[in-house]
Amino acid sequence: MEARVLIDCSDEKGLVYNVSKLFFELGLNIDKNSEFVDKESNKFFMRSEVSGEFDIENLKSSLLDIAPPNASIKVIPKAIKDIVLMATKESHCLGDILLKFEAGELDANIKAVIANHNDLQSLVERFNIPFIHISTNDKSREAHELEVVEALSKIEFDYIVLAKYMRILSSDFVDRYEWKIINIHHSFLPAFIGANPYKQAHSRGVKIIGATAHFVTNNLDEGPIISQDVISIDHNYNWRDMQSAGKDVEKVVLSKALSLVLSDRVFIYQNKTVIF
Numbered sequence: 001m002e003a004r005v006l007i008d009c010s011d012e013k014g015l016v017y018n019v020s021k022l023f024f025e026l027g028l029n030i031d032k033n034s035e036f037v038d039k040e041s042n043k044f045f046m047r048s049e050v051s052g053e054f055d056i057e058n059l060k061s062s063l064l065d066i067a068p069p070n071a072s073i074k075v076i077p078k079a080i081k082d083i084v085l086m087a088t089k090e091s092h093c094l095g096d097i098l099l100k101f102e103a104g105e106l107d108a109n110i111k112a113v114i115a116n117h118n119d120l121q122s123l124v125e126r127f128n129i130p131f132i133h134i135s136t137n138d139k140s141r142e143a144h145e146l147e148v149v150e151a152l153s154k155i156e157f158d159y160i161v162l163a164k165y166m167r168i169l170s171s172d173f174v175d176r177y178e179w180k181i182i183n184i185h186h187s188f189l190p191a192f193i194g195a196n197p198y199k200q201a202h203s204r205g206v207k208i209i210g211a212t213a214h215f216v217t218n219n220l221d222e223g224p225i226i227s228q229d230v231i232s233i234d235h236n237y238n239w240r241d242m243q244s245a246g247k248d249v250e251k252v253v254l255s256k257a258l259s260l261v262l263s264d265r266v267f268i269y270q271n272k273t274v275i276f
């Protein structure tokens with residue numbers, strides 16, 4: 001069996017030694033190991049990939065016995081995770097994920113795509129993935145989300161990926177799926193908001209375009225950041241060129257964020273992340 005062991009606790013001397021010693025005593029091999037100490041908060045983070053014959057609950061219990069009080073310990077069997085994608089009309093992020101899935105480059109099963117418009121249905125169905133259209137017409141946000149929750153209740157999944165899902169989620173929805181929702185957006189926020197931030201950015205003569213992937217919290221677009229990137233532009237770009245370049249960055253950043261999360265490399269601490 002192979003598993004990823006994630007340890008988050010107060011720092012103290014001998015932690016790496018004690019954990020490694022326990023792995024040895026249980027006959028486990030350490031295939032990969034990373035650790036980090038946040039000196040300001042005295043917090044210790046450790047991610048280990050182990051292999052061997054072991055019982056998950058016994059390993060977790062044994063680690064808790066040697067860890068400081070209030071330690072958070074996860075033992076996650078190495079397995080392909082399940083995700084649900086949510087989208088509206090834009091196809092660039094959704095299409096990129098679907099292509100990676102088809103090529104075997106996405107370490108996840110896509111269980112379904114849920115969208116509030118049906119524009120992307122034909123694209124999704126080319127990949128033999130269920131497409132669930134839940135219209136927002138003449139519905140309150142609460143009524144629409146209840147239908148989304150009902151659809152999600154019939155699907156087993158690990159994460160929800162907002163592939164340019166252009167609706168603000170309610171606090172009830174976010175709380176229901178705490179730390180399970182991943183979003184992507186352009187990094188012009190909060191400077192340029194509204195229907196066309198690229199026009200606004202063009203009029204201001206911006207010189208970089210970026211994107212941010214993050215976990216969704218009830219602070220709009222301010223959840224713990226998983227991945228970011230930027231590209232340089234110049235005066236030759238009109239706003240449509242900028243928009244096209246921005247879509248390219250969004251695809252890359254979301255793909256990287258998914259890879260990190262699906263391989264259990266992300267620790268959430270306060271409103272930031274530690275990533276191995």
